[in-house]
Amino acid sequence: MESPMSLLASYKHGQPVFMNALSLPVPSSPASGVQDAGRNLRRKTWDISPTFHCSIVGTCLTTTELRQVLAKLDDTDLKRASDHVLHSRGVRAAGQRDLAGKLLNKALDRRHDVMIKRFARLSNPDDIRQLWLECLERGEIAGAYWAVVSHPATDQPLLQEVFGEVHMLSHLVGSSNRLDIARLRTLQAELDTQAAKIRRQEERLGLAATERDSLLQQIEALEASLIQAQARVDATEEPRSRPDDAGETLQTETARADNERKRAMDAEAQLRETEKRLQLAERQNSEMERSIAFLEEMLAREASPEKEALSAEEQGIPVLYVGGRRNLFDRLRSLASRQGVTLLTHDGGIEDNNSLLPGLVSQAKAAFFPVDCISHAAAGMVKRLCQEHEKPFVPLRSASLSSFLASVADTSLLPERLTAV
Structure with a gap:
């Protein structure tokens, strides 16, 4: 078997390192001795082709772990380096048989020790491929990737196959992260808008409460004035020595009492x-407030998704959404699917023919439509069709995502309206 230094020398002279690494002998001893022999013959990072170093460092170690490894070199620049610079330094270290390379290799072995032991029991490329596919299905990619790449029995076809899987997964994860970030930004904007509306609403509530207290005080003052005026009227009804003056006083007090009574009635109204x-x-x-709570819950779910959208084979509660903005339909379907709802859409007659509405209403359990983004004709047709089919219809406050999603996710609203439908 060639030494690591001879492998490094062969690479410098133009021969790929991983071809030499793949020539490492596979133990032919019984299964009881495979594990120890395999662990002794496992490839180091500098024994592997530089083509794989980037994927090994980026997949099998986190940025924090890589920073901890390289910090042991007492490199002050790395303490303030960006993640990209740190990754580049780790890739360079993987190809060197020096202190940095050995620390990196030791960190990989220590972190993925359990997975390495699982693969060490195998000595056949087909068995290794089968275990890799099982780990890939379960999402145990980091440890399995390092265990396969460093395994002495891994041949070149298997090495290229595993590298290709990890390479494509990195593209898929990047694309998914960009979509998640876009959704998070949209939801955060909705949340900020709703929070601003809440603040304005609370200000209006405070002003209304102050106005109500002021009106109550005015009513109390008017009632007191009315009582006093009535008392003066009653006093004028007693015998007076001057009948003419008493009559004038009575008329004056009666008129005043009528005015006070009218003012009290106006204040009560x-x-x-x-x-x-x-x-x-x-x-x-x-x-x-319910919309704010739901949006906060959606932000948490988007950050750490626990519930995936329904697949094409699964069926949720069919709900019809009429009107709104067509450019939001796909996003509404995706988010509604996470709530167990299959969303049927109709733009209210802009591009979709209204003759489709009877069939859509017959399929749905309920109909939703935003009152601020639908024609009177379409809204009236939805109400009439729902009444004919004895199905509920839910007018939404606006065509925003938060208004629809809060109504769909409200357990005190939708399930109650959908019972016995």
Whole structure:
């Protein structure tokens, strides 16, 4: 078997290192001795072709672990280096048989020791490939990748196959992360908008409460004035020595009492109107708070997804969404699917023919439509069709994502409306 130094020398003279590394002998002893022999013959990073160093460092070690390894070299520049610079330094270290390379190799073995022991029991490339596919299916990629690449029995076809899988996964993960970040930014913008509306609503509630208190004080003052005026009227009804003066006083006090009574009635009417506005504001405030809570929950789910969207074979609760903005339909379907809802859409007659609405209503369990983004004709047609089919329809406050998603996810709203449908 060639020494690591001879392998390095052969690479410098133009011969790929991984071809020499693949020539390492595979133990032919019984299974009881395979594990120890395999661990002794496992390839080091400098024995592997530089083509694989980038994927090994980027896949099998986290940035924090790589920084800890290279920090042992007492390199002050690395303490302030960016993740990209740190990764480049780790890739260079992987190809060197010096202190940095040995520390890197030791860190890889220590972190993935359990997975290395699982693969060490195998001595056949087909068996190694089968175990790799099982680990790939379970998402145990980092440890399995290092165990396969460093295994002495891994041949060149298997090495290229495993490298190709990891390479494509890096592209898929990057694309998925970009989509998740875009969704998070959209949801964060919705959350900020809703929070601003909540603040304005709370200010209006405070003003309405102050106005209500002021009206109550005015009513109390008017009632006191009315009582005093009534007392003066009653006093004028007693016998007077001058009948003419008593009659004039009675008329004056009666007119004053009528005026006070009218003012009290106007104040009571104004108070009732203020109370109605206050109740409406409280309902809107409650709806916005539910929207805020749901958006916060969605942000948490997007950051750490626990529930995937329904697959094409799965079926959720069919719900029809009429009107709104067509450019949001795909996003509404994706997010609604995470709530167990299969979303049917119709743009309210802009591009979709209204003749499709009867068939869509018959398929859905309920219909939603935003009151601020739908024609009167389409809204009236949806209401009529839902009444004919005895299905509920839910007018939404707006065509925003938060308004729809809060209504779909509200366990006190949608399930209750969908019962017995």
